[in-house]
Amino acid sequence: MKKLNCIIVDDEPIAREIIQTYLSKFPDIELIASCNSAMEAFPILQEKEIDLLFLDIQMPEVTGLSFAKLLKGNVKIIFTTAYREYALDGFDLQAVDYLLKPISFERFMQAIQKVQKTFSEKKSNSEKERKQNVLDNSIFVRVDRKMQKVALDSILYVESLSDYIKIHCENQVLVTRDTMKNVESKLPKHLFLKVHRSFIISISKIDSYTKEYLEINQKAIPISRNMRNEVLSILEY
Template structure:
Protein backbone atom coordinates (compact mmCIF):
# COMPACT_ATOMS: atom_id res chain seq x y z
CA UNK A 1 0.00 0.00 0.00
CA UNK A 2 1.31 3.44 -0.91
CA UNK A 3 2.24 5.47 2.17
CA UNK A 4 0.23 8.63 2.69
CA UNK A 5 2.35 11.76 2.47
CA UNK A 6 1.88 14.11 5.41
CA UNK A 7 2.69 17.82 5.24
CA UNK A 8 3.34 19.74 8.44
CA UNK A 9 1.57 23.08 8.75
CA UNK A 10 1.94 26.19 10.90
CA UNK A 11 -0.65 28.95 11.34
CA UNK A 12 0.56 32.45 12.23
CA UNK A 13 -2.18 35.02 12.86
CA UNK A 14 -2.86 37.41 15.74
CA UNK A 15 -6.66 37.00 15.39
CA UNK A 16 -8.05 33.89 17.18
CA UNK A 17 -11.15 33.62 14.92
CA UNK A 18 -8.94 33.58 11.83
CA UNK A 19 -6.84 30.79 13.33
CA UNK A 20 -9.98 28.79 14.18
CA UNK A 21 -11.23 28.90 10.60
CA UNK A 22 -7.86 27.76 9.24
CA UNK A 23 -7.71 24.94 11.79
CA UNK A 24 -11.16 23.69 10.74
CA UNK A 25 -10.14 23.79 7.08
CA UNK A 26 -6.88 21.95 7.75
CA UNK A 27 -8.81 19.19 9.53
CA UNK A 28 -10.72 18.53 6.30
CA UNK A 29 -7.52 17.52 4.50
CA UNK A 30 -5.99 14.37 6.05
CA UNK A 31 -2.58 14.97 4.44
CA UNK A 32 -2.20 18.22 6.40
CA UNK A 33 -0.85 17.99 9.95
CA UNK A 34 -1.09 21.12 12.08
CA UNK A 35 2.08 21.37 14.17
CA UNK A 36 1.22 24.60 15.99
CA UNK A 37 -0.48 27.98 15.86
CA UNK A 38 1.17 31.28 16.77
CA UNK A 39 -0.18 34.78 17.35
CA UNK A 40 3.00 36.62 16.33
CA UNK A 41 6.08 36.28 14.17
CA UNK A 42 8.51 35.78 17.06
CA UNK A 43 6.63 32.69 18.24
CA UNK A 44 6.59 31.45 14.65
CA UNK A 45 10.36 31.77 14.34
CA UNK A 46 10.81 29.50 17.35
CA UNK A 47 8.51 26.85 15.86
CA UNK A 48 10.18 27.06 12.46
CA UNK A 49 13.56 26.49 14.09
CA UNK A 50 12.41 23.47 16.07
CA UNK A 51 10.11 21.73 13.56
CA UNK A 52 10.20 20.83 9.88
CA UNK A 53 7.32 22.90 8.48
CA UNK A 54 6.15 22.24 4.92
CA UNK A 55 3.35 24.80 4.67
CA UNK A 56 3.01 28.13 6.46
CA UNK A 57 -0.30 30.03 6.64
CA UNK A 58 0.87 33.54 7.44
CA UNK A 59 -1.03 36.72 8.24
CA UNK A 60 0.53 39.99 7.08
CA UNK A 61 -0.66 42.50 9.70
CA UNK A 62 0.69 41.49 13.11
CA UNK A 63 2.22 43.41 16.03
CA UNK A 64 5.99 44.02 16.17
CA UNK A 65 6.99 41.98 13.12
CA UNK A 66 4.74 41.72 10.06
CA UNK A 67 4.29 38.58 8.01
CA UNK A 68 6.24 40.07 5.10
CA UNK A 69 9.11 40.99 7.42
CA UNK A 70 9.11 37.44 8.79
CA UNK A 71 9.47 35.98 5.29
CA UNK A 72 12.53 38.16 4.64
CA UNK A 73 14.29 36.69 7.70
CA UNK A 74 13.88 33.07 6.56
CA UNK A 75 16.84 31.59 4.71
CA UNK A 76 15.02 28.45 3.61
CA UNK A 77 11.31 29.21 3.99
CA UNK A 78 8.62 26.54 3.60
CA UNK A 79 5.82 26.98 1.10
CA UNK A 80 3.88 30.06 2.23
CA UNK A 81 0.23 31.05 1.82
CA UNK A 82 -0.45 34.61 2.92
CA UNK A 83 -3.76 35.31 4.69
CA UNK A 84 -4.94 38.88 5.09
CA UNK A 85 -7.88 41.26 4.88
CA UNK A 86 -5.88 43.74 2.78
CA UNK A 87 -5.51 43.01 -0.92
CA UNK A 88 -3.03 45.84 -1.58
CA UNK A 89 -0.16 43.65 -0.36
CA UNK A 90 -0.70 40.90 -2.94
CA UNK A 91 2.00 42.05 -5.37
CA UNK A 92 4.59 42.42 -2.60
CA UNK A 93 3.73 38.96 -1.35
CA UNK A 94 4.22 37.34 -4.77
CA UNK A 95 7.54 39.17 -5.17
CA UNK A 96 8.61 37.20 -2.08
CA UNK A 97 7.71 33.98 -3.92
CA UNK A 98 4.69 32.98 -1.83
CA UNK A 99 2.53 30.13 -3.17
CA UNK A 100 -0.77 31.98 -2.87
CA UNK A 101 -2.58 34.92 -1.29
CA UNK A 102 -5.91 34.43 0.50
CA UNK A 103 -8.23 37.32 1.31
CA UNK A 104 -10.27 37.10 4.51
CA UNK A 105 -12.91 35.90 5.08
CA UNK A 106 -11.44 32.75 3.55
CA UNK A 107 -13.74 30.26 1.85
CA UNK A 108 -12.95 26.55 1.94
CA UNK A 109 -12.86 26.08 -1.83
CA UNK A 110 -10.40 28.95 -2.15
CA UNK A 111 -8.32 27.52 0.72
CA UNK A 112 -8.16 24.17 -1.06
CA UNK A 113 -6.95 25.82 -4.27
CA UNK A 114 -4.17 27.51 -2.30
CA UNK A 115 -3.10 24.17 -0.82
CA UNK A 116 -3.05 22.63 -4.29
CA UNK A 117 -0.87 25.48 -5.53
CA UNK A 118 1.56 25.12 -2.64
CA UNK A 119 1.84 21.33 -2.62
CA UNK A 120 2.04 18.68 -5.37
CA UNK A 121 -1.40 18.80 -7.01
CA UNK A 122 -1.71 15.05 -7.62
CA UNK A 123 -1.01 14.33 -3.93
CA UNK A 124 -3.71 16.75 -2.77
CA UNK A 125 -6.29 15.36 -5.20
CA UNK A 126 -5.59 11.80 -4.06
CA UNK A 127 -5.85 12.52 -0.37
CA UNK A 128 -8.27 15.43 0.10
CA UNK A 129 -11.21 14.56 2.35
CA UNK A 130 -14.65 14.27 0.83
CA UNK A 131 -16.24 15.16 4.14
CA UNK A 132 -18.08 18.49 4.28
CA UNK A 133 -16.49 21.38 6.12
CA UNK A 134 -17.09 21.04 9.85
CA UNK A 135 -20.07 23.32 10.65
CA UNK A 136 -19.89 26.12 13.14
CA UNK A 137 -21.96 25.96 16.31
CA UNK A 138 -24.67 28.48 17.12
CA UNK A 139 -22.38 29.97 19.78
CA UNK A 140 -19.63 30.63 17.23
CA UNK A 141 -19.03 33.71 15.15
CA UNK A 142 -17.47 34.78 11.87
CA UNK A 143 -15.72 37.92 10.73
CA UNK A 144 -16.75 39.52 7.43
CA UNK A 145 -14.99 42.33 5.63
CA UNK A 146 -17.38 45.27 5.19
CA UNK A 147 -16.89 49.05 5.10
CA UNK A 148 -13.10 48.61 5.16
CA UNK A 149 -13.12 46.74 8.46
CA UNK A 150 -13.70 43.23 9.79
CA UNK A 151 -17.17 42.92 11.32
CA UNK A 152 -17.96 40.22 13.88
CA UNK A 153 -21.25 38.34 13.34
CA UNK A 154 -22.61 35.88 15.90
CA UNK A 155 -24.13 32.82 14.22
CA UNK A 156 -27.16 32.97 16.54
CA UNK A 157 -27.92 36.54 15.41
CA UNK A 158 -28.23 35.72 11.71
CA UNK A 159 -31.81 35.88 10.41
CA UNK A 160 -31.21 35.16 6.75
CA UNK A 161 -28.61 35.45 4.00
CA UNK A 162 -29.24 36.57 0.43
CA UNK A 163 -26.87 36.04 -2.50
CA UNK A 164 -26.07 39.10 -4.62
CA UNK A 165 -23.91 37.48 -7.33
CA UNK A 166 -20.35 37.79 -5.98
CA UNK A 167 -21.59 39.24 -2.68
CA UNK A 168 -23.96 38.21 0.09
CA UNK A 169 -26.29 40.29 2.23
CA UNK A 170 -26.37 39.05 5.81
CA UNK A 171 -29.43 40.17 7.77
CA UNK A 172 -28.86 39.97 11.52
CA UNK A 173 -30.73 41.09 14.60
CA UNK A 174 -28.29 43.99 14.85
CA UNK A 175 -28.25 45.15 11.24
CA UNK A 176 -27.29 44.29 7.66
CA UNK A 177 -23.85 43.47 6.30
CA UNK A 178 -22.91 43.22 2.63
CA UNK A 179 -19.66 41.42 1.94
CA UNK A 180 -17.87 39.60 -0.88
CA UNK A 181 -18.54 35.94 -0.12
CA UNK A 182 -20.06 32.82 -1.61
CA UNK A 183 -23.46 31.68 -0.37
CA UNK A 184 -22.41 28.09 -1.19
CA UNK A 185 -19.42 28.36 1.16
CA UNK A 186 -21.62 29.77 3.94
CA UNK A 187 -24.16 26.99 3.42
CA UNK A 188 -21.66 24.27 4.35
CA UNK A 189 -20.20 26.23 7.27
CA UNK A 190 -23.46 27.06 9.06
CA UNK A 191 -24.97 24.42 11.40
CA UNK A 192 -27.39 22.39 9.29
CA UNK A 193 -29.75 21.82 12.20
CA UNK A 194 -30.25 25.58 12.50
CA UNK A 195 -30.19 26.88 8.90
CA UNK A 196 -32.00 25.86 5.76
CA UNK A 197 -31.57 26.73 2.08
CA UNK A 198 -34.95 27.89 0.71
CA UNK A 199 -33.76 29.08 -2.69
CA UNK A 200 -30.48 29.13 -4.59
CA UNK A 201 -30.12 32.73 -3.38
CA UNK A 202 -31.40 32.42 0.20
CA UNK A 203 -30.45 30.73 3.48
CA UNK A 204 -32.61 31.29 6.56
CA UNK A 205 -32.33 30.61 10.28
CA UNK A 206 -35.02 28.06 11.13
CA UNK A 207 -35.75 29.44 14.60
CA UNK A 208 -36.33 32.93 13.16
CA UNK A 209 -39.21 31.83 10.89
CA UNK A 210 -42.54 33.27 12.05
CA UNK A 211 -44.87 31.93 9.30
CA UNK A 212 -44.73 30.22 5.92
CA UNK A 213 -46.58 29.00 2.84
CA UNK A 214 -45.50 26.67 0.04
CA UNK A 215 -44.08 29.65 -1.87
CA UNK A 216 -42.54 31.82 0.84
CA UNK A 217 -41.80 32.24 4.51
CA UNK A 218 -41.60 35.23 6.83
CA UNK A 219 -38.98 36.36 9.31
CA UNK A 220 -40.40 39.39 11.07
CA UNK A 221 -41.01 41.93 8.29
CA UNK A 222 -38.99 40.03 5.68
CA UNK A 223 -40.54 37.69 3.10
CA UNK A 224 -38.23 34.99 1.74
CA UNK A 225 -39.03 32.96 -1.39
CA UNK A 226 -39.20 29.15 -1.29
CA UNK A 227 -38.37 27.62 -4.67
CA UNK A 228 -39.77 24.31 -5.93
CA UNK A 229 -36.30 22.78 -5.77
CA UNK A 230 -36.01 23.36 -2.02
CA UNK A 231 -39.69 23.13 -1.00
CA UNK A 232 -39.71 19.55 0.32
CA UNK A 233 -36.48 20.12 2.22
CA UNK A 234 -37.93 23.24 3.82
CA UNK A 235 -41.14 21.47 4.83
CA UNK A 236 -39.18 18.59 6.29
CA UNK A 237 -37.01 20.97 8.31
CA UNK A 238 -40.16 22.62 9.66
CA UNK A 239 -41.63 19.20 10.55
CA UNK A 240 -44.40 19.65 8.00
CA UNK A 241 -45.17 16.73 5.73
CA UNK A 242 -47.59 16.87 2.76
CA UNK A 243 -50.70 14.76 3.00
Protein backbone atom coordinates (compact mmCIF):
# COMPACT_ATOMS: atom_id res chain seq x y z
CA MET A 1 0.00 0.00 0.00
CA LYS A 2 1.38 3.44 -0.93
CA LYS A 3 2.04 6.05 1.73
CA LEU A 4 -0.89 8.26 2.66
CA ASN A 5 -0.19 11.99 2.38
CA CYS A 6 -1.38 13.88 5.43
CA ILE A 7 -1.91 17.48 6.61
CA ILE A 8 -2.48 18.77 10.13
CA VAL A 9 -4.64 21.90 10.47
CA ASP A 10 -4.86 23.30 14.00
CA ASP A 11 -4.31 26.77 15.44
CA GLU A 12 -2.75 25.32 18.62
CA PRO A 13 1.02 24.61 18.26
CA ILE A 14 1.01 22.02 21.06
CA ALA A 15 -1.88 20.13 19.46
CA ARG A 16 -0.01 20.05 16.14
CA GLU A 17 3.14 18.78 17.85
CA ILE A 18 1.27 15.95 19.59
CA ILE A 19 -0.33 14.77 16.35
CA GLN A 20 3.00 15.06 14.55
CA THR A 21 4.70 12.95 17.25
CA TYR A 22 1.99 10.31 17.00
CA LEU A 23 2.22 10.26 13.19
CA SER A 24 5.96 9.59 13.33
CA LYS A 25 5.13 6.11 14.61
CA PHE A 26 3.27 5.25 11.39
CA PRO A 27 5.73 4.79 8.49
CA ASP A 28 2.94 4.43 5.93
CA ILE A 29 1.71 8.00 6.57
CA GLU A 30 3.73 10.97 5.33
CA LEU A 31 3.16 14.38 6.87
CA ILE A 32 3.15 16.93 4.05
CA ALA A 33 2.41 20.06 6.10
CA SER A 34 1.43 21.28 9.56
CA CYS A 35 -0.75 24.38 9.24
CA ASN A 36 -2.12 26.83 11.80
CA SER A 37 -5.21 27.74 9.77
CA ALA A 38 -7.52 26.61 7.00
CA MET A 39 -6.28 29.49 4.84
CA GLU A 40 -2.73 28.14 5.06
CA ALA A 41 -3.82 24.59 4.25
CA PHE A 42 -6.11 25.41 1.33
CA PRO A 43 -3.44 26.06 -1.35
CA ILE A 44 -1.55 22.91 -0.32
CA LEU A 45 -4.67 20.84 -0.82
CA GLN A 46 -5.07 22.34 -4.28
CA GLU A 47 -1.46 21.70 -5.29
CA LYS A 48 -0.84 18.26 -3.81
CA GLU A 49 -2.73 15.00 -3.62
CA ILE A 50 -3.70 14.76 0.05
CA ASP A 51 -5.30 11.62 1.45
CA LEU A 52 -5.82 12.50 5.09
CA LEU A 53 -6.56 15.71 6.99
CA PHE A 54 -6.41 16.18 10.76
CA LEU A 55 -8.70 19.15 11.19
CA ASP A 56 -9.39 21.20 14.30
CA ILE A 57 -12.95 22.52 14.52
CA GLN A 58 -12.58 25.71 16.56
CA MET A 59 -10.24 27.97 14.57
CA PRO A 60 -10.28 31.71 13.83
CA GLU A 61 -11.42 33.06 10.42
CA VAL A 62 -12.57 29.71 8.98
CA THR A 63 -13.75 26.92 11.28
CA GLY A 64 -12.92 23.31 10.61
CA LEU A 65 -16.55 22.49 9.83
CA SER A 66 -16.81 25.34 7.31
CA PHE A 67 -13.50 24.30 5.73
CA ALA A 68 -14.58 20.65 5.46
CA LYS A 69 -17.66 21.71 3.47
CA LEU A 70 -15.37 23.32 0.87
CA LEU A 71 -13.26 20.24 0.33
CA LYS A 72 -13.74 18.04 -2.70
CA GLY A 73 -12.12 14.84 -3.82
CA ASN A 74 -11.08 11.78 -1.86
CA VAL A 75 -9.46 13.44 1.16
CA LYS A 76 -10.48 11.76 4.43
CA ILE A 77 -11.02 13.90 7.53
CA ILE A 78 -10.34 13.21 11.19
CA PHE A 79 -11.71 16.06 13.28
CA THR A 80 -9.82 17.08 16.42
CA THR A 81 -11.46 19.28 19.04
CA ALA A 82 -11.94 19.88 22.74
CA TYR A 83 -15.70 20.23 22.25
CA ARG A 84 -17.79 17.07 22.28
CA GLU A 85 -20.92 18.88 21.08
CA TYR A 86 -19.54 19.19 17.54
CA ALA A 87 -19.33 15.42 17.06
CA LEU A 88 -22.65 15.05 15.22
CA ASP A 89 -21.79 17.90 12.85
CA GLY A 90 -18.45 16.24 12.16
CA PHE A 91 -19.97 12.88 11.31
CA ASP A 92 -22.61 14.58 9.17
CA LEU A 93 -19.68 15.61 6.98
CA GLN A 94 -18.71 11.93 6.73
CA ALA A 95 -15.57 12.29 8.80
CA VAL A 96 -13.65 9.07 9.35
CA ASP A 97 -13.33 9.81 13.05
CA TYR A 98 -13.70 12.49 15.73
CA LEU A 99 -10.94 12.84 18.32
CA LEU A 100 -11.49 14.70 21.58
CA LYS A 101 -8.56 16.60 23.06
CA PRO A 102 -6.43 15.72 24.90
CA ILE A 103 -5.91 12.88 22.42
CA SER A 104 -4.42 9.66 23.77
CA PHE A 105 -2.13 7.62 21.56
CA GLU A 106 -4.44 4.60 21.88
CA ARG A 107 -7.42 6.57 20.59
CA PHE A 108 -5.26 8.12 17.85
CA MET A 109 -4.16 4.66 16.73
CA GLN A 110 -7.78 3.53 16.46
CA ALA A 111 -8.52 6.47 14.16
CA ILE A 112 -5.51 5.63 11.97
CA GLN A 113 -6.66 2.03 11.71
CA LYS A 114 -10.05 3.25 10.48
CA VAL A 115 -8.34 5.33 7.81
CA GLN A 116 -6.10 2.46 6.73
CA LYS A 117 -9.10 0.15 6.49
CA THR A 118 -10.97 2.71 4.37
CA PHE A 119 -8.12 3.05 1.89
CA SER A 120 -7.48 -0.70 1.87
CA GLU A 121 -11.12 -1.36 0.97
CA LYS A 122 -10.98 1.35 -1.69
CA LYS A 123 -7.89 -0.25 -3.24
CA SER A 124 -9.52 -3.67 -3.11
CA ASN A 125 -12.68 -2.36 -4.79
CA SER A 126 -10.62 -0.60 -7.46
CA GLU A 127 -8.76 -3.82 -8.17
CA LYS A 128 -12.02 -5.75 -8.42
CA GLU A 129 -13.41 -3.14 -10.81
CA ARG A 130 -10.25 -3.30 -12.93
CA LYS A 131 -10.44 -7.08 -13.13
CA GLN A 132 -14.16 -6.93 -13.88
CA ASN A 133 -13.55 -4.43 -16.69
CA VAL A 134 -11.04 -6.83 -18.22
CA LEU A 135 -13.58 -9.63 -18.01
CA ASP A 136 -16.37 -7.42 -19.33
CA ASN A 137 -14.30 -6.48 -22.38
CA SER A 138 -12.87 -9.89 -23.23
CA ILE A 139 -13.35 -13.63 -23.05
CA PHE A 140 -10.91 -16.52 -22.62
CA VAL A 141 -10.89 -19.48 -25.01
CA ARG A 142 -8.70 -22.56 -25.09
CA VAL A 143 -6.24 -22.38 -27.97
CA ASP A 144 -3.25 -24.75 -28.28
CA ARG A 145 -3.54 -26.02 -24.69
CA LYS A 146 -3.72 -22.58 -23.11
CA MET A 147 -6.43 -20.10 -22.28
CA GLN A 148 -6.11 -17.09 -24.58
CA LYS A 149 -7.76 -13.74 -23.99
CA VAL A 150 -9.80 -12.39 -26.88
CA ALA A 151 -11.00 -8.78 -26.89
CA LEU A 152 -14.71 -8.62 -27.60
CA ASP A 153 -14.38 -5.64 -29.91
CA SER A 154 -11.95 -7.58 -32.13
CA ILE A 155 -14.41 -10.41 -32.85
CA LEU A 156 -16.18 -10.31 -36.22
CA TYR A 157 -18.11 -13.57 -35.98
CA VAL A 158 -17.95 -17.07 -34.55
CA GLU A 159 -18.31 -20.12 -36.78
CA SER A 160 -19.09 -23.69 -35.76
CA LEU A 161 -17.43 -26.43 -37.84
CA SER A 162 -18.14 -29.98 -36.72
CA ASP A 163 -16.31 -30.50 -33.41
CA TYR A 164 -14.43 -27.20 -33.25
CA ILE A 165 -15.10 -23.47 -33.32
CA LYS A 166 -13.49 -20.72 -35.38
CA ILE A 167 -13.43 -17.25 -33.87
CA HIS A 168 -12.89 -14.80 -36.71
CA CYS A 169 -11.23 -11.64 -35.42
CA GLU A 170 -10.07 -8.53 -37.22
CA ASN A 171 -6.45 -9.68 -37.40
CA GLN A 172 -6.56 -13.42 -36.76
CA VAL A 173 -8.65 -16.58 -36.73
CA LEU A 174 -8.60 -18.62 -33.53
CA VAL A 175 -9.52 -22.29 -33.54
CA THR A 176 -10.77 -23.88 -30.34
CA ARG A 177 -12.28 -27.26 -29.47
CA ASP A 178 -15.47 -26.08 -27.84
CA THR A 179 -19.22 -26.09 -28.32
CA MET A 180 -21.24 -23.29 -29.86
CA LYS A 181 -23.44 -23.23 -26.76
CA ASN A 182 -20.48 -22.65 -24.45
CA VAL A 183 -18.98 -19.89 -26.57
CA GLU A 184 -22.38 -18.21 -26.89
CA SER A 185 -22.75 -18.20 -23.09
CA LYS A 186 -19.54 -16.15 -22.80
CA LEU A 187 -20.62 -13.45 -25.25
CA PRO A 188 -22.77 -10.48 -24.11
CA LYS A 189 -26.20 -10.71 -25.71
CA HIS A 190 -26.40 -6.97 -26.36
CA LEU A 191 -23.22 -7.17 -28.48
CA PHE A 192 -23.52 -10.54 -30.22
CA LEU A 193 -26.35 -12.27 -32.03
CA LYS A 194 -26.83 -15.87 -33.07
CA VAL A 195 -28.16 -15.79 -36.66
CA HIS A 196 -27.71 -19.44 -37.57
CA ARG A 197 -26.97 -22.64 -35.67
CA SER A 198 -23.42 -22.33 -37.03
CA PHE A 199 -22.89 -18.56 -36.73
CA ILE A 200 -22.82 -15.90 -34.04
CA ILE A 201 -22.05 -12.41 -35.24
CA SER A 202 -20.89 -9.16 -33.68
CA ILE A 203 -23.74 -6.73 -34.26
CA SER A 204 -21.42 -3.73 -34.57
CA LYS A 205 -19.40 -5.42 -37.32
CA ILE A 206 -22.31 -5.87 -39.77
CA ASP A 207 -21.63 -4.09 -43.07
CA SER A 208 -25.00 -4.87 -44.69
CA TYR A 209 -27.86 -7.37 -44.51
CA THR A 210 -30.96 -8.71 -46.22
CA LYS A 211 -33.65 -11.10 -45.07
CA GLU A 212 -31.51 -14.07 -46.08
CA TYR A 213 -27.96 -13.11 -45.12
CA LEU A 214 -25.70 -10.43 -43.72
CA GLU A 215 -22.18 -9.36 -44.64
CA ILE A 216 -19.22 -8.89 -42.34
CA ASN A 217 -15.80 -8.11 -43.76
CA GLN A 218 -16.92 -9.34 -47.21
CA LYS A 219 -18.13 -12.64 -45.77
CA ALA A 220 -21.77 -13.58 -46.46
CA ILE A 221 -23.29 -15.18 -43.36
CA PRO A 222 -26.66 -16.91 -43.71
CA ILE A 223 -29.65 -16.08 -41.52
CA SER A 224 -31.56 -19.28 -40.78
CA ARG A 225 -35.30 -19.35 -41.40
CA ASN A 226 -36.25 -20.23 -37.85
CA MET A 227 -34.17 -17.34 -36.48
CA ARG A 228 -35.06 -14.80 -39.16
CA ASN A 229 -37.90 -13.00 -37.39
CA GLU A 230 -35.94 -12.56 -34.19
CA VAL A 231 -32.77 -11.47 -36.01
CA LEU A 232 -34.56 -8.96 -38.22
CA SER A 233 -36.52 -7.53 -35.30
CA ILE A 234 -33.26 -6.86 -33.49
CA LEU A 235 -31.66 -5.38 -36.61
CA GLU A 236 -34.86 -3.37 -37.27
CA TYR A 237 -35.21 -4.55 -40.82
